[in-house]
Amino acid sequence: MKPPFDPKTIKPGEFSYLTKRNLTDSAGAEKGEIFLWKRRGEEESHFVLQCPHCGKEQDGSITLLKRPYRIRCTHCQRSITLPKLMEEAKKKRGDSE
Ligand SMILES: [Zn+2]
Numbered sequence: 001m002k003p004p005f006d007p008k009t010i011k012p013g014e015f016s017y018l019t020k021r022n023l024t025d026s027a028g029a030e031k032g033e034i035f036l037w038k039r040r041g042e043e044e045s046h047f048v049l050q051c052p053h054c055g056k057e058q059d060g061s062i063t064l065l066k067r068p069y070r071i072r073c074t075h076c077q078r079s080i081t082l083p084k085l086m087e088e089a090k091k092k093r094g095d096s097e
Helices: 085-096
Strands: 015-024 030-039 045-050 057-062 070-072 079-081
Antiparallel strands (some): 015 030, 030 045, 045 057, 070 079
């Protein structure tokens, strides 16, 4: 999957987070991936992903409120659980401060 941005065009401080993670299917096998990002000052996160269950690519936006964070695949309707995105984002931010 191609990243949604050219990393060179991103300005420092533009994003609250921007991350790429592997996704696992219900058996725990890594089959899909997701780019997830949120611009500073926006409530919604945006994503492009490849569903680990059906392999279809899709994009959209979502407000992530409650852990564990989940996105429903628009093709197979199965729930995709996001790996620890926020924890990682927090850790990275903490490291840079
Ligand atoms: Zn799917």
